[in-house]
Amino acid sequence: MTRYALVGDVGGTNTRLALCEINSGIISQVKTFLTAEYANLELVIKEYLNKQQLNIINSCIAIACPIKHDWIEMTNRKWAFSIQQMKENLGLSHLEIINDFTAISMAIPMLTKNDIIQFGGKLPIKNKPIAIYGAGTGLGVSYLVQIDKRWVSFAGEGGHVDFAPNSQEESDILNILRNEMGHVSAERVLSGAGLVNLYRAIVKSNHREPIFLRPKDVTERALESSCIDCRRALTLFCIIMGRFGGNLALNLGTFGGVYIAGGIVPRFLEFFKASGFRAAFEDKGRFRNYLIDIPVYMIMHDRPGLLGAGVYIRQMMGYML
Numbered sequence: 001m002t003r004y005a006l007v008g009d010v011g012g013t014n015t016r017l018a019l020c021e022i023n024s025g026i027i028s029q030v031k032t033f034l035t036a037e038y039a040n041l042e043l044v045i046k047e048y049l050n051k052q053q054l055n056i057i058n059s060c061i062a063i064a065c066p067i068k069h070d071w072i073e074m075t076n077r078k079w080a081f082s083i084q085q086m087k088e089n090l091g092l093s094h095l096e097i098i099n100d101f102t103a104i105s106m107a108i109p110m111l112t113k114n115d116i117i118q119f120g121g122k123l124p125i126k127n128k129p130i131a132i133y134g135a136g137t138g139l140g141v142s143y144l145v146q147i148d149k150r151w152v153s154f155a156g157e158g159g160h161v162d163f164a165p166n167s168q169e170e171s172d173i174l175n176i177l178r179n180e181m182g183h184v185s186a187e188r189v190l191s192g193a194g195l196v197n198l199y200r201a202i203v204k205s206n207h208r209e210p211i212f213l214r215p216k217d218v219t220e221r222a223l224e225s226s227c228i229d230c231r232r233a234l235t236l237f238c239i240i241m242g243r244f245g246g247n248l249a250l251n252l253g254t255f256g257g258v259y260i261a262g263g264i265v266p267r268f269l270e271f272f273k274a275s276g277f278r279a280a281f282e283d284k285g286r287f288r289n290y291l292i293d294i295p296v297y298m299i300m301h302d303r304p305g306l307l308g309a310g311v312y313i314r315q316m317m318g319y320m321l
Contacts, residue, residue: 004054005313008061009103009305010041012077012137016303017048020310022058022317025110027306035077042086049090057093060313062103062305064138066157072097075138096313099155100305101140104261105132106153107308108144109321111301116259117269120278121295128255131248133158134262134299135194135241139187143252149320151311158248159187166243166283170236173201186244190237192264195219199233219268238272241265242280249294250287258296261304269298 004019007027015038018030031048038044041061049056065074073080087095108130124130130144141158144151163184165171177184177197188194192215199218203210213221213230221227222234245258258281265272282291301307311321 004056005310006045006049006056006059006061007306007309007313008045008059008063009100009303009309010061010063010074010079011035011100012064012074015041015044016306017045018303018306019052019054019056020060020306020313022314022319025307025310025314027303027310030303030306035079041079041081042089045086045090057091058313058317059090059092059094060096060098060103060309060316062098062100062309064100064140067097067099067102067155094313094316096316098153098309098312099140099142101132101134101142101261102153102155103305103308103312104134104140104299105130105142105144105259105308106151106311106315107299107301107304108132108259109151110307110311111299111304115301116297116299119273119296119298120281121257122293124257124295125255129252130256131245131252131254131258132261133245133248133258134260135190135192135264136262137192139185139190139194140262141248143248143254144256150315151321153312159190160185162186163189163240164243169202169205170240172205173198173236176201176204186240189240190244195233195237195264198236199230202229202232202236215264216267223268223271234268234271235275238275238277239280242275242277243283245296246281246284246291249281249291250284255294258294259299260296261299265298266300272298 003022007020009016015033015035018027133141139159143154165174195215200210218230221230
């Protein structure tokens, strides 16, 4: 009889649940829930499992927040719970709660050439570290290494490191945002809200008043060339993405490649391809040659978090990838 595990990918906007076939890793029965419409994660899972009518005892849920102890609190949504209590309430034998970018990183060994687009560099070097980052509701970061034929993901909160400007324009943007919010992390400029922050700071730096825009408004106006401030914001977004990725590559020598995930960049892929992203990735002064061969990939798989959660639970159960 086919056995399944429940897998999930919980973000600030959407919660996706699915079944993972334990033997093959195939993901099926994917359903998306609006996170804001539910009081807690347990209610979403119960609703999903009630419709599946299967005996599910193993689960891995990826969630957009730090995972340190039994008590989990989301960063961009007011959901909080005890892992142990949820496990008992759902009648599970095994429940793993992992960071969302841990899940995305674990999906990488399963990706095919059709799931990625390469931006510069050469071929990845086998058994070397891999970096993963991506902008969405927030800015996620993770690293992946292979140790004794097992994949190990290192989760952190790299999206909350300091935003480091590299031009007078960016210094002006930093000063404006610092006056508004105090500490300015990379996530404050590399996320959906970050794109709006860039637009607003650009306008204010020119002593004008910004109008209220949503992230998709900034993107649309930039692509239509109907707003020069929005176009500049999107241009800077791509450049800062490049420099941030280069920093990740320097931190751990990620000659296995750097992977970009998240829901924002695919919305303006052609703009991104023509941007200064790759030049900014390599722009490290004396260490440009250190980065020049490192490949950068855009993940185009539509459900990497679910795929990676499946990989994680299968490996925990003793399956070799």
